[in-house]
Amino acid sequence: MERSASSTPSVTLKTIANELGVSVTTVARAMKDGHKVGADMIVKVRETADRLGYVRNLEGAKLRTGKTLIAMAFLNFTEEEEIGDSGAVGLLNGFHKCFAGTDYAVRAVPAARDGMAVDRLRELVRGRLADGVILDLIELQDARVRYLLEADFPFVTYGRTELFSEHAWFDIDNEFAAWQSTDALLRDGFKRIALIDGDTRYTFVRQRVRGYERALREHGIEPDPGLRHHSELAADLARGSVGPLLDRRADGFVCANELTFLGARAGVRDRIGDEVRHIGFALRSGTQIGKYVSTKVHASHYSHIATGRALAELLLKQIDGADPRECQQLAKTTLITTENSSEALIA
Amino acid sequence: MERSASSTPSVTLKTIANELGVSVTTVARAMKDGHKVGADMIVKVRETADRLGYVRNLEGAKLRTGKTLIAMAFLNFTEEEEIGDSGAVGLLNGFHKCFAGTDYAVRAVPAARDGMAVDRLRELVRGRLADGVILDLIELQDARVRYLLEADFPFVTYGRTELFSEHAWFDIDNEFAAWQSTDALLRDGFKRIALIDGDTRYTFVRQRVRGYERALREHGIEPDPGLRHHSELAADLARGSVGPLLDRRADGFVCANELTFLGARAGVRDRIGDEVRHIGFALRSGTQIGKYVSTKVHASHYSHIATGRALAELLLKQIDGADPRECQQLAKTTLITTENSSEALIA
Numbered sequence: 001m002e003r004s005a006s007s008t009p010s011v012t013l014k015t016i017a018n019e020l021g022v023s024v025t026t027v028a029r030a031m032k033d034g035h036k037v038g039a040d041m042i043v044k045v046r047e048t049a050d051r052l053g054y055v056r057n058l059e060g061a062k063l064r065t066g067k068t069l070i071a072m073a074f075l076n077f078t079e080e081e082e083i084g085d086s087g088a089v090g091l092l093n094g095f096h097k098c099f100a101g102t103d104y105a106v107r108a109v110p111a112a113r114d115g116m117a118v119d120r121l122r123e124l125v126r127g128r129l130a131d132g133v134i135l136d137l138i139e140l141q142d143a144r145v146r147y148l149l150e151a152d153f154p155f156v157t158y159g160r161t162e163l164f165s166e167h168a169w170f171d172i173d174n175e176f177a178a179w180q181s182t183d184a185l186l187r188d189g190f191k192r193i194a195l196i197d198g199d200t201r202y203t204f205v206r207q208r209v210r211g212y213e214r215a216l217r218e219h220g221i222e223p224d225p226g227l228r229h230h231s232e233l234a235a236d237l238a239r240g241s242v243g244p245l246l247d248r249r250a251d252g253f254v255c256a257n258e259l260t261f262l263g264a265r266a267g268v269r270d271r272i273g274d275e276v277r278h279i280g281f282a283l284r285s286g287t288q289i290g291k292y293v294s295t296k297v298h299a300s301h302y303s304h305i306a307t308g309r310a311l312a313e314l315l316l317k318q319i320d321g322a323d324p325r326e327c328q329q330l331a332k333t334t335l336i337t338t339e340n341s342s343e344a345l346i347a
Numbered sequence: 348m349e350r351s352a353s354s355t356p357s358v359t360l361k362t363i364a365n366e367l368g369v370s371v372t373t374v375a376r377a378m379k380d381g382h383k384v385g386a387d388m389i390v391k392v393r394e395t396a397d398r399l400g401y402v403r404n405l406e407g408a409k410l411r412t413g414k415t416l417i418a419m420a421f422l423n424f425t426e427e428e429e430i431g432d433s434g435a436v437g438l439l440n441g442f443h444k445c446f447a448g449t450d451y452a453v454r455a456v457p458a459a460r461d462g463m464a465v466d467r468l469r470e471l472v473r474g475r476l477a478d479g480v481i482l483d484l485i486e487l488q489d490a491r492v493r494y495l496l497e498a499d500f501p502f503v504t505y506g507r508t509e510l511f512s513e514h515a516w517f518d519i520d521n522e523f524a525a526w527q528s529t530d531a532l533l534r535d536g537f538k539r540i541a542l543i544d545g546d547t548r549y550t551f552v553r554q555r556v557r558g559y560e561r562a563l564r565e566h567g568i569e570p571d572p573g574l575r576h577h578s579e580l581a582a583d584l585a586r587g588s589v590g591p592l593l594d595r596r597a598d599g600f601v602c603a604n605e606l607t608f609l610g611a612r613a614g615v616r617d618r619i620g621d622e623v624r625h626i627g628f629a630l631r632s633g634t635q636i637g638k639y640v641s642t643k644v645h646a647s648h649y650s651h652i653a654t655g656r657a658l659a660e661l662l663l664k665q666i667d668g669a670d671p672r673e674c675q676q677l678a679k680t681t682l683i684t685t686e687n688s689s690e691a692l693i694a
Contacts, residue, residue: 010473053469053473055469055470055473055474070454077436077439077440077443078436081437081633081634081635081650081651082634082635082636082638083634083636083639084431084432084433084434084436084437084605084633084634084636084651085431085432085435085436085437087431088432088436088439089424089425089431089432089436090428090431090432092424092435092455093424093426093457096424096456105454105456105476106454106455107417107452107454108439108453108455109443109452110440110443122400122402123402126400129452235639263639265639266638266639269641276641286428286431287428287429287430287431288428288429288430289430289431291613292429292430292582292609292610292612292613293640294616294641304428304431305428
């Protein structure tokens with residue numbers, strides 16, 4: 001059996017106008033902003049619309065405006081199924097909180113890590129599959145950003161590039177966040193602090209390395225490149241990186257996110273069991289994970305949901321044609337240190 | 348400045364046909380399934396398409412078929428920002444793995460927990476905003492399912508109803524999963540096992556309670572309703588539920604998912620610190636979280652990604668008009684017990 005779309009005869013503005021014996025213009029105004037229509041009529045029109053089951057015809061709106069009313073988001077979905085997610089759902093939540101007040105829907109797809117990324121954007125732009133794009137995992141000379149600038153297609157990046165051309169972006173102050181995490185561990189007395197972070201082709205990783213090294217130097221410690229691990233931000237990879245770092249006498253770990261923190265902690269436990277208590281941990285977080293683990297941990301925190309909301313708002317401004325220079329936002333993390341009960345017994 | 352869509356002159360099948368001096372039919376066949384076209388020609392046509400930058404016009408396909416090529420998914424996004432997600436990203440990953448081979452895109456929105464859910468579906472069906480729907484958080488007499496059956500609109504549920512009408516669904520054998528988790532704790536010697544689970548209006552929760560109680564009775568223990576906590580599946584709510592359960596001498600916790608497990612564990616630690624080691628934990632998982640926590644834990648596991656993939660495949664079959672009775676799948680969880688190093692030191 002082939003299913004057919006609903007065959008309910010559609011209720012239009014004209015149906016409502018006929019029902020009330022007023023003009024279509026009056027109905028349209030009452031449904032929209034109420035311009036030149038009395039408060040009584042607005043109530044009457046909207047009640048009638050509800051009673052008749054009027055649904056605004058988005059397809060009509062799309063045809064009139066040439067818009068798709070779709071925002072496409074290329075996000076960092078972890079492919080591993082170790083711990084689930086540590087960010088994308090928060091971002092999606094934030095998108096929905098912003099778009100809930102609009103006609104926009106969001107389509108989220110995993111960000112391609114290969115050469116196909118620009119091809120997929122080209123297909124999107126040529127096929128007009130969306131009105132705007134949100135991009136994650138930004139590189140210094142990001143090819144996707146260069147393509148979208150050239151195509152003059154609305155977009156916002158979660159992270160910065162080093163391109164001269166201005167574009168809309170939202171970002172965490174990554175250098176500050178890594179400095180903050182590293183500094184917190186240094187103040188706890190740790191000296192051989194390792195960094196477990198993403199691939200250095202991403203801008204945020206370069207910024208984080210700078211903040212990490214600055215904190216060390218401020219405490220008179222020359223950074224040891226051997227104490228840095230760079231890979232995809234995955235729990236199992238972080239876990240595997242810990243052994244060699246401990247061999248180099250690492251006594252603390254600054255982690256790029258929740259997944260790498262949980263991976264690093266498990267890696268430490270693999271090697272030295274309960275001695276994990278003598279190792280320091282810090283991470284950049286967008287959740288309250290620190291409250292749910294037994295380990296003392298410093299979190300440089302900025303909410304994933306707030307980030308998603310900011311990205312969505314900036315994208316809407318770009319779709320409306322705002323100046324990209326007025327669509328650039330930098331957010332600072334807050335340090336949250338949690339010291340849980342089982343640790344307190346040791347202290 | 349108002350941005351305009353890309354103005355690249357579009358390459359059509361006709362452009363490719365002219366370039367190669369063959370018929371449009373030949374080109375169309377070579378691009379599609381290769382029917383009645385030689386292998387050489389298929390290669391030639393596809394190379395030319397790539398060289399000219401041909402992009403299949405989805406808008407044209409949509410107009411011809413009347414399809415939107417959109418699958419709408421109403422998912423359980425946790426609103427709290429405690430630990431992030433424990434499922435939705437896995438499901439989304441699975442959807443994308445399935446839809447990657449099709450023209451379908453998925454739009455994920457948070458499942459409404461209020462009376463608006465049916466209104467939103469009505470708007471979707473009347474406005475033809477998607478070709479099919481995936482629903483989570485299914486209730487015994489789910490109003491959304493009844494509406495979609497009545498509207499004869501393609502859908503698949505993640506979970507079962509008690510409706511007589513057949514509909515497409517994928518589900519975990521929840522009764523078995525809860526039995527498996529409870530049985531594992533009973534075999535470890537725990538006697539006062541608490542259940543931290545979802546609201547009883549959901550079918551899966553009813554099924555889980557049955558499995559939990561069956562395991563207890565098989566071990567000669569009469570279930571104590573005071574050892575059950577039902578609420579939204581959120582880490583902070585699970586954490587808050589633990590105190591009263593410990594007051595009732597709970598010595599083990601069967602948790603509905605990763606969030607409630609991490610919440611329950613934190614709640615136990617809040618109360619009794621390191622004595623957490625003498626409490627048993629089990630959960631239904633779709634990730635490998637057990638490998639990353641210090642607590643010994645039994646996980647009744649079935650992959651979220653595999654679940655997402657199955658749901659997407661069933662939805663495509665429904666959109667193609669398959670018999671709902673042939674689109675019903677039950678999956679069994681596997682017990683994974685992880686006993687981490689710091690625990691081994693105690694044992």
